[in-house]
Amino acid sequence: MDYEKTFKKFDSENSFIKVSVPAPVEGSQKAALNRKGNQKFNEGDIEGAKRIFMTTGYSDGLSRVGDYYKSKSRPLEALRMYWMAHDRKKSEFLLEQAAYILSNLVHEDEEKDDDESGYLWDEQEQNGE
Numbered sequence: 001m002d003y004e005k006t007f008k009k010f011d012s013e014n015s016f017i018k019v020s021v022p023a024p025v026e027g028s029q030k031a032a033l034n035r036k037g038n039q040k041f042n043e044g045d046i047e048g049a050k051r052i053f054m055t056t057g058y059s060d061g062l063s064r065v066g067d068y069y070k071s072k073s074r075p076l077e078a079l080r081m082y083w084m085a086h087d088r089k090k091s092e093f094l095l096e097q098a099a100y101i102l103s104n105l106v107h108e109d110e111e112k113d114d115d116e117s118g119y120l121w122d123e124q125e126q127n128g129e
Contacts, residue, residue: 059085
């Protein structure tokens with residue numbers, strides 16, 4: 001099984017989930033930033049809101065950004081936001097989906113490898129090798 005080949009398909013899609021720890025922000029500054037993030041989110045500037053919520057670690061905001069990504073069929077970004085928000089209920093479902101998809105990809109590539117190796121074996125057998 002060539003795992004590198006299996007996962008290389010996703011290199012161009014930025015499929016890795018990278019999560020960082022929010023920087024420490026003072027209470028009053030954090031509240032002001034969260035209000036600004038909520039304003040940006042409500043105005044439709046999801047990326048701006050996300051940057052603020054990631055900086056402050058505002059779990060409710062991160063979860064709402066995750067909901068937005070999920071509604072836009074971007075499950076890996078949604079999972080990343082839910083994970084950072086410590087929203088295990090929402091992230092668990094997406095993790096199960098990701099595990100199912102990965103399992104199918106691995107089995108699909110294993111079957112493809114088996115088919116290819118069987119083809120070569122049959123061809124070699126026909127040639128008397």
